[in-house]
Amino acid sequence: MPAFELPLLITTPDDWAVQALAEPCALLNDHAHLEKKAAQNALELLHRWPEPCPPENWVVAMTAVAKDEVEHLALVVRLLSRRGGALTKSHRNDYAAALRGLIRGGGEPETIDRLMVSALIEARSCERFEILARVCTDEKLATVYGGLWASEKGHYLSFIDLARQVAARQGEEAAVESRWQQMLAAEADIIVAQRPGPRMHSWVG
Ligand SMILES: [Fe+2]
């Protein structure tokens, strides 16, 4: 996996993956739900561009992310069923819910915050896939995790690039960088507060 520096302020210890992989079907189930939610989020953002018209690439980027996430969902559900697991009906993700609590309501700030929260979730997932690809002893799963690392890295870059494009149209390049730093700091507090367990966005016990 080529070196790539993520902006995250807290690094996940490898022990997280050892603990999460102790229940691979539970981890795959959580993961499948996250892929479904990521697809829904991209489709939701598709028509939420700032007026009067979307930044260049907006529709193409959201469509591409949604398509990738649906493919990831299909892949993860297949892996889950081959291992004797099944997708549960309900799912909760306290990490994403806490991040969504940071979103300011209304207008451009809301759009920028939604893009940043999406970028944070992609960046953290990307970090976790790199660790899973290294630590997982199931060769098939490790290969899948490595492929997802590359895809989620691309999604993180798309979302943060769109947030910067939206801000640039308002002449708010400096404000958006300071908001991004605030968001990164909040994400660090939120991720370390998560319960341990076989979930993509848990913390270590
Ligand atoms: Fe994905």
Ligand SMILES: [Fe+2]
């Ligand atoms: Fe993604």
